[in-house]
Amino acid sequence: MRFTREDIDAGEIARRAALYGPLTEAVRELVDATIRTEVDDATIRDVAAIVRAATLRLRERQIDGAFGVRFTDHGTAMPWGNAVIGLRNALAPPLTIERNTDGLHWSEFTLGAAYEGPPGHVHGGVCALVLDQLCGVTAASNDKPNFTGTLALRYRRGTPLGPLRAEACVDRVEGVKTFVVGMLSDAGGVTVEAEGVFVTPAWARD
Amino acid sequence: MRFTREDIDAGEIARRAALYGPLTEAVRELVDATIRTEVDDATIRDVAAIVRAATLRLRERQIDGAFGVRFTDHGTAMPWGNAVIGLRNALAPPLTIERNTDGLHWSEFTLGAAYEGPPGHVHGGVCALVLDQLCGVTAASNDKPNFTGTLALRYRRGTPLGPLRAEACVDRVEGVKTFVVGMLSDAGGVTVEAEGVFVTPAWARD
Numbered sequence: 001m002r003f004t005r006e007d008i009d010a011g012e013i014a015r016r017a018a019l020y021g022p023l024t025e026a027v028r029e030l031v032d033a034t035i036r037t038e039v040d041d042a043t044i045r046d047v048a049a050i051v052r053a054a055t056l057r058l059r060e061r062q063i064d065g066a067f068g069v070r071f072t073d074h075g076t077a078m079p080w081g082n083a084v085i086g087l088r089n090a091l092a093p094p095l096t097i098e099r100n101t102d103g104l105h106w107s108e109f110t111l112g113a114a115y116e117g118p119p120g121h122v123h124g125g126v127c128a129l130v131l132d133q134l135c136g137v138t139a140a141s142n143d144k145p146n147f148t149g150t151l152a153l154r155y156r157r158g159t160p161l162g163p164l165r166a167e168a169c170v171d172r173v174e175g176v177k178t179f180v181v182g183m184l185s186d187a188g189g190v191t192v193e194a195e196g197v198f199v200t201p202a203w204a205r206d
Numbered sequence: 207m208r209f210t211r212e213d214i215d216a217g218e219i220a221r222r223a224a225l226y227g228p229l230t231e232a233v234r235e236l237v238d239a240t241i242r243t244e245v246d247d248a249t250i251r252d253v254a255a256i257v258r259a260a261t262l263r264l265r266e267r268q269i270d271g272a273f274g275v276r277f278t279d280h281g282t283a284m285p286w287g288n289a290v291i292g293l294r295n296a297l298a299p300p301l302t303i304e305r306n307t308d309g310l311h312w313s314e315f316t317l318g319a320a321y322e323g324p325p326g327h328v329h330g331g332v333c334a335l336v337l338d339q340l341c342g343v344t345a346a347s348n349d350k351p352n353f354t355g356t357l358a359l360r361y362r363r364g365t366p367l368g369p370l371r372a373e374a375c376v377d378r379v380e381g382v383k384t385f386v387v388g389m390l391s392d393a394g395g396v397t398v399e400a401e402g403v404f405v406t407p408a409w410a411r412d
Contacts, residue, residue, distance in 0.1 A: 019251070026254045027233075029257075034233050036265075037268050038268055039263065045229075047263055051229070051233055055232065055236045057252075057253055058236070063242050065326070067241050068322075068326065082322060089322075090237045113287055116274075117339075120272060123288065125289065125290060126335060128338055147361065148330035151359045151361075153357045158353065
């Protein structure tokens with residue numbers, strides 16, 4: 001488990017975000033178009049060849065393995081490879097998580113074709129993915145790393161693809177365990193409820 | 207909730223799989239390279255422009271909205287937009303799910319940089335995503351559609367990125383509810399346990 005540090009300032013973070021963000025967004029759009037396209041076979045093959053060539057250019061210099069979670073020397077986290085919030089991860093919607101002074105955490109986001117399970121609806125596992133991330137961030141609001149211990153999801157109805165909102169707050173803390181409740185909703189109300197227990201790992205305890 | 211049908215045979219399905227599969231795989235590789243690349247800024251911007259142009263070509267003709275779940279007139283499902291098993295979805299690892307005569311369902315697959323949560327480890331929510339899909343397919347082995355009612359996950363330890371195996375079986379059936387147990391494991395044993403209750407929707411009941 002490796003957390004890496006770099007001596008960079010806010011300006012450098014902003015520069016990198018402005019460089020990698022648009023590439024990632026372009027790849028997200030490509031993922032969507034790959035699912036929905038109805039162009040002719042020759043164009044499909046042509047685009048596949050173009051994408052392979054572009055990938056080779058990116059791979060000319062790359063890190064071994066996954067991105068990890070990087071921090072600046074000032075403690076700013078750059079979880080840019082993260083599957084839900086990662087600025088460089090085209091799988092991530094990505095979620096931007098906000099919080100108010102009462103400890104409520106929330107995010108408003110839109111899920112399209114790439115997140116489908118039942119026709120026209122968000123995959124039940126994607127609902128879990130989003131709520132796990134949000135509940136985990138909420139549990140970590142004490143600034144300690146934590147890992148999901150248990151996560152229980154109750155699906156009240158299907159979650160339609162489109163604009164959604166997720167929110168979560170800490171229910172209680174018992175020793176190294178933080179209990180978080182969360183929910184996912186569309187304009188018509190709650191679709192999925194979540195209860196998560198997050199555990200501070202031994203190496204990060206006081 | 208729309209399930210569409212098409213009058214196509216196995217040969218046509220194979221033809222489409224051979225056309226769209228390589229494009230999707232190329233996009234999956236691009237997602238991975240986008241996270242891991244360390245090439246210079248000019249190349250990043252250049253590749254972003256190439257990807258945007260490729261996307262425009264695919265979007266010249268595309269379906270409205272998401273892919274849905276399509277069936278042939280012979281009842282073969284083509285859940286090609288699905289976030290976990292979709293042949294046309296670059297977010298999907300994708301999982302290929304097998305089953306034996308005892309009703310055990312399993313899948314062996316590899317998760318790389320795009321599925322990261324904690325450094326070097328699979329995102330807890332991605333574990334949930336994979337297990338939801340596998341448990342759902344297992345519950346549907348009676349050939350009826352079903353939706354996740356509840357899903358409970360217990361994380362025994364971190365799941366390292368790399369080769370993994372998931373398996374699930376039906377524990378019991380009570381009326382319209384099917385209870386499924388599943389697990390995710392690496393070479394060292396079980397990392398996540400799941401229990402899901404899946405419900406047959408009213409329109410698909412006898």
